[in-house]
Amino acid sequence: MTLIALPILLPFMLIIVLVFIRSTFYAKIIGVIGSALLFLVSVYLLILVSHNEMLVLQVGGWEAPYGISLVVDYLSSLMLLAASFIVFAVSIYAYRFVKAKRGFSMFFIFFFALTMGVNGAFISGDVFNLYVWFEVMMLSSFVLITMGAKKEQLEGGIKYLTLNLIASLLFLAGLGLLYGKTGTLNMAHLAQILNNDQQSILMNTSAMLFFIAFGIKTAIFPLFFWLPASYHTANITVTSLFAGILTKVGVYTLIRFFTLFFVQNGYFWHNLLLISAGFTMVIGGMAASIQYDTRRILSYHIISQIGYMIMGLGIYTPLAIAGAIFFTIHNMVAKTNTFLIMGIIKKIKGTFYLKDLGGLFKEKPFLAILFVISAFALAGIPPLSGFFAKFILIKAGIEDKHYLIIAVAVLTSMLTLYSMIKIWNQAFLRVQPSKTKVDERVKVAVFDYLPSALLALGSLMLGILAAQFFDLTLLAAKQLLDPGIYVEAVLNTMK
Numbered sequence: 001m002t003l004i005a006l007p008i009l010l011p012f013m014l015i016i017v018l019v020f021i022r023s024t025f026y027a028k029i030i031g032v033i034g035s036a037l038l039f040l041v042s043v044y045l046l047i048l049v050s051h052n053e054m055l056v057l058q059v060g061g062w063e064a065p066y067g068i069s070l071v072v073d074y075l076s077s078l079m080l081l082a083a084s085f086i087v088f089a090v091s092i093y094a095y096r097f098v099k100a101k102r103g104f105s106m107f108f109i110f111f112f113a114l115t116m117g118v119n120g121a122f123i124s125g126d127v128f129n130l131y132v133w134f135e136v137m138m139l140s141s142f143v144l145i146t147m148g149a150k151k152e153q154l155e156g157g158i159k160y161l162t163l164n165l166i167a168s169l170l171f172l173a174g175l176g177l178l179y180g181k182t183g184t185l186n187m188a189h190l191a192q193i194l195n196n197d198q199q200s201i202l203m204n205t206s207a208m209l210f211f212i213a214f215g216i217k218t219a220i221f222p223l224f225f226w227l228p229a230s231y232h233t234a235n236i237t238v239t240s241l242f243a244g245i246l247t248k249v250g251v252y253t254l255i256r257f258f259t260l261f262f263v264q265n266g267y268f269w270h271n272l273l274l275i276s277a278g279f280t281m282v283i284g285g286m287a288a289s290i291q292y293d294t295r296r297i298l299s300y301h302i303i304s305q306i307g308y309m310i311m312g313l314g315i316y317t318p319l320a321i322a323g324a325i326f327f328t329i330h331n332m333v334a335k336t337n338t339f340l341i342m343g344i345i346k347k348i349k350g351t352f353y354l355k356d357l358g359g360l361f362k363e364k365p366f367l368a369i370l371f372v373i374s375a376f377a378l379a380g381i382p383p384l385s386g387f388f389a390k391f392i393l394i395k396a397g398i399e400d401k402h403y404l405i406i407a408v409a410v411l412t413s414m415l416t417l418y419s420m421i422k423i424w425n426q427a428f429l430r431v432q433p434s435k436t437k438v439d440e441r442v443k444v445a446v447f448d449y450l451p452s453a454l455l456a457l458g459s460l461m462l463g464i465l466a467a468q469f470f471d472l473t474l475l476a477a478k479q480l481l482d483p484g485i486y487v488e489a490v491l492n493t494m495k
Contacts, residue, residue, distance in 0.1 A: 003048070004057040004072050005059070008116055011113070011119065027108055032088075032095065042080040042081045042084040045072055046078065049074055053073070053479070054479070056489050057069070065491070069124075069188070071188075075255070076122045080123070083118055083122070085333070085458060086244040086336050086455075090340075093340055093343070093448075097236060113139075114137055114141055117137035117140060121134060122249070125490055131168075137246070145160055145230060146234075150233075155233065156230035160226055163216055166216065174206045177206040181206070186490070189490075189491065194261045194262070203262075211254075214250045221307075228299040228300055231299045236339060236342060236343035240336050243298065243302055244333070245336075247306055248309075248332055252328075256480075258313060266316065272314075276310060278311075280304065281307030281308065284412075285300075289419050289422075292355055294342045294345070294352045297354075297423065302335060305378070308331075308409060309324045311397070311409060312324025312393055318474060318481055320400070322473040322476065325476050327386075327392075331389075334374045341370055348360070355426070358432040358433055367452075371428065372424070373459055375423065375424065379413060379420050382463075
């Protein structure tokens with residue numbers, strides 16, 4: 001079971017190697033090969049989970065809850081798989097789209113530090129270690145977002161860091177209350193203790209602190225303002241990585257906490273989640289519809305689509321949780337790809353601004369196809385992945401009679417479609433504006449399309465194999481809604 005630690009150990013070893021690499025060529029090669037190995041490890045872990053249901057490693061042989069527990073269940077393995085697929089695609093994309101003044105190894109050091117933090121969060125079985133991995137993510141992402149040291153990047157980085165530091169303080173406060181009440185931070189042990197503590201005001205206070213902290217990191221209403229103010233300032237490679245992964249770690253943590261041990265007062269929490277989800281969807285979708293910078297359009301759509309994931313958690317049925325997980329994986333792939341495509345468009349046209357774009361359908365038909373696949377997947381057009389993800393969530397809402405949130409979800413889907421059609425019409429269909437000066441010397445190689453093509457293929461396969469993938473997400477949902485499985489696997493590992 002030591003393989004469970006590989007998603008953390010492999011990036012750590014790659015960081016050590018990259019510290020001593022000064023050659024740009026070798027740093028790029030190590031980055032791509034290392035990311036490919038991470039993807040293969042995540043595939044193997046999913047196969048192991050499908051045979052064993054849950055994998056547990058007690059680090060150093062210390063029995064839970066006294067030692068550090070690493071746990072991989074269906075949810076963790078699916079998130080690891082999606083994240084590693086994105087990391088692999090972005091590492092290839094970075095090969096051509098990152099201009100690192102201080103050497104390419106510097107970029108990949110923090111790239112893998114972020115990956116290590118993300119993977120650590122997904123497999124941590126201890127709340128304090130989860131906090132540590134969030135700090136690793138925050139520090140490495142701050143370096144990445146400010147890489148280039150331009151004024152707008154520094155401004156965006158400061159906004160990003162400030163709000164996330166507040167979230168970290170709230171996380172730490174909630175963690176302190178939790179430990180003071182229970183005497184443990186092992187998630188399985190917490191679940192065992194808190195299942196018998198139905199009326200604790202202290203637990204509700206701790207839960208609210210965690211909800212706000214993860215709400216900031218997830219960018220749900222009304223805690224999302226940092227995201228559109230910072231994401232568009234970074235290098236497009238970094239923005240693509242952030243868009244696909246960072247907020248989804250917050251979603252993962254909300255799902256984990258509010259199905260495992262914060263299960264008291266379900267009526268209050270589920271309604272709060274649904275209200276937050278509804279406002280997140282509508283406000284994100286409406287804000288996106290009035291933007292003309294493609295990065296800001298897509299940044300606001302990150303927010304709106306977070307609402308669908310939280311909606312599934314708020315409905316809180318096996319079908320709804322399965323739909324939330326399906327939607328999260330689909331969105332990680334499709335959203336990353338739309339940002340990668342915008343980077344290619346910027347390279348061709350020299351701008352992200354829609355009013356200065358045009359003529360791309362005739363000039364780059366393959367790029368147009370890649371955009372259509374990802375954009376229409378986000379909008380929920382059949383038979384792409386987004387359609388099945390939204391269908392599952394809406395079906396779950398109908399079965400549980402949550403008609404208002406269903407109406408909001410359908411409206412938001414229309415807003416998403418409107419924004420994607422706006423980009424399509426402005427950037428691809430209309431004639432290039434005469435005022436826009438395009439550097440004809442800029443050439444886009446076939447290799448530049450490879451990361452986007454991989455992710456587009458991922459969206460297509462999630463649609464084509466929707467039934468098989470839904471079976472996996474349903475298994476994950478059933479595990480989550482039966483905390484006893486998690487508790488039994490972790491606390492009895494050494495016995």
